[in-house]
Amino acid sequence: MPELPEVETIRRELIPLVVGKKVQEITLFWPAVVARPTPDLFLQKAIGAQIKGVERRGKYLLWRLTPEGYLIVHLRMTGQLQWYSASPPPDKHTHLLIHLDDGQIHYRDVRKFGRWYWTTDPTEVVGHLGPEPLSSEWTAEEFARTLSRRRAPIKALLLDQRLVAGLGNIYADEALFVAGIHPLRAGNTLSLREIEQLHRAIRAVLEEALRAGGSTFSTYQRPNAQKGTYQQQHRVFRRTGRPCPVCGTPIEHTRVAGRSTHFCPRCQR
DNA sequence: ACCACAACCTGGCCGC
DNA sequence: TGCGGCCAGGTTGTGG
Numbered sequence: 001m002p003e004l005p006e007v008e009t010i011r012r013e014l015i016p017l018v019v020g021k022k023v024q025e026i027t028l029f030w031p032a033v034v035a036r037p038t039p040d041l042f043l044q045k046a047i048g049a050q051i052k053g054v055e056r057r058g059k060y061l062l063w064r065l066t067p068e069g070y071l072i073v074h075l076r077m078t079g080q081l082q083w084y085s086a087s088p089p090p091d092k093h094t095h096l097l098i099h100l101d102d103g104q105i106h107y108r109d110v111r112k113f114g115r116w117y118w119t120t121d122p123t124e125v126v127g128h129l130g131p132e133p134l135s136s137e138w139t140a141e142e143f144a145r146t147l148s149r150r151r152a153p154i155k156a157l158l159l160d161q162r163l164v165a166g167l168g169n170i171y172a173d174e175a176l177f178v179a180g181i182h183p184l185r186a187g188n189t190l191s192l193r194e195i196e197q198l199h200r201a202i203r204a205v206l207e208e209a210l211r212a213g214g215s216t217f218s219t220y221q222r223p224n225a226q227k228g229t230y231q232q233q234h235r236v237f238r239r240t241g242r243p244c245p246v247c248g249t250p251i252e253h254t255r256v257a258g259r260s261t262h263f264c265p266r267c268q269r
Numbered sequence: 270a271c272c273a274c275a276a277c278c279t280g281g282c283c284g285c
Numbered sequence: 286t287g288c289g290g291c292c293a294g295g296t297t298g299t300g301g
Contacts, residue, residue, distance in 0.1 A: 003294065059295080076295050078279085093279090111278045113295065152272060161296085169294055217294070237294090258274065260293080 002075050003059060004133070004166030004206055006214035006228060010081060011056045013223045017083050018051045018063070021100040030095035033107070035115040036125070042118045046071050051100075057126040058165030072117040072125050073107070079114030082106045083223040105223070129165040133202050138164060140192075140199040147187040147195060154190065154198075155183035156257035167202065170215055170237045173262045175202040177236045182268040183254075183261050208233065236262040 002010070023046050031039040049065040056062065061081075063071040073079070085103040096107040096116065107114070117125045130146075131138035143164065150157055157163055158172040167175070176183050178201035181194055190198070209215065214228030215237075231237075235245050240253040244264035254261050 006294080074295085077293070109278095110280065111293090111295095113277065115296095150271080156272080159295085171294090215294075257272090259295095 002079070002214070003168035003171050004056075005171070005209035005212075005230065007059050007061060007075070007166075008056055008210055009214045009228060010223060011054050011061055013226075014054050014061070014081065014083075017103065017223060018100060018105065019053060020051065021102070022050045023047055023065075023098060024101065025099040027090075027097040027099070028095075029090065029097070030112065033095045033109070033112070033114060033116050034118075036117045036119065042116065045069055045118045057122070057132070058129045058161055059168070060126050060129075062122055062126070069118060069120050070122050070125075072119065072122065074115050075109070076111070076113035076115070078111045079107065079109040081223050082108065129161050130163045131165065133164050133166055133206060138199075140196045143199050144190075144192055144195045147190055150187035151189075152187060153184045153256050154181060154187050155259070155261055157187045158202075159257060159259065164202070166206070169259050169261075170234070171202070171205055171209065173237045174205045174209075174235055177262075177264060177268060178205055180267055180269070183256050183263050236264060238262065 026043055026047055028039055028043060034042045049067060049069060051063050052066050053064040054061060055064060059074060061073050065071060083103060083105055087104060090097055090106055093108045093110050094106045095109055098105040119125055146163055147157065155172055155176060158167050175198065179198040181198055209230040212228055212230035212233065215230040216227035217231065236251050239251045240262060241250050244251055244267055247266050249264055249266040251262055252265050
């Protein structure tokens, strides 16, 4: 579910709720959500630690702890973090519950794809990720160098987190539309000009989505149950058959790299 | 090295 | 109402 704008929104809202707080207790209802090290060690290391900060890398949230360590979570498709100042009973999809000084974080995940990690070295978990698209280190030149070696469809490449971290199905489709590039174009056939447009479009779309608090369909929720509104601004995503916002041609739908893909056949060549 | 695809889970929706 | 089939915002392992 959540892509970079949603995870970043969650991060920002989590900070005032959890930073400076101590992890008093963790209740682990479904141990398989802990990917590393082991459920027992995870609990042993995290319980009693104080949260010093919340960071983000791609779609991962990193809770920086003292004593030294990081609690890391990836929400995958349907993971949610919910803050409660009281102690409501966990529902049947709550797999992990963090008790803090003055409230609790409920981790819910209907599909159970999400994973938690504890590590002293975050690169063990996030080391495979490519550059952050909103950082100055990510340049069109570097992007072009990587794309020139790949002939998979550009849509599939945008979903490859080693290339650039944080894009998912929504923002890949939206960015390709803004850049005017057909999702099936092979990476190594894009001109430098097109790559520059795409580089710009990715940043513009992510920043726009961030301002809207992300996109909310059924399962993405922020810690305080607010919803993102960016879905109202989607140009192509899940708008099959509706008019392209630029030229009016009906938006088309296809499947690329096993993922649902939306584009304007006229604006995207 | 690269790429396509199944697998991991559950629930919602659609058609019969 | 019930059942089968398909779909879902992500990642990983397998096999070609």
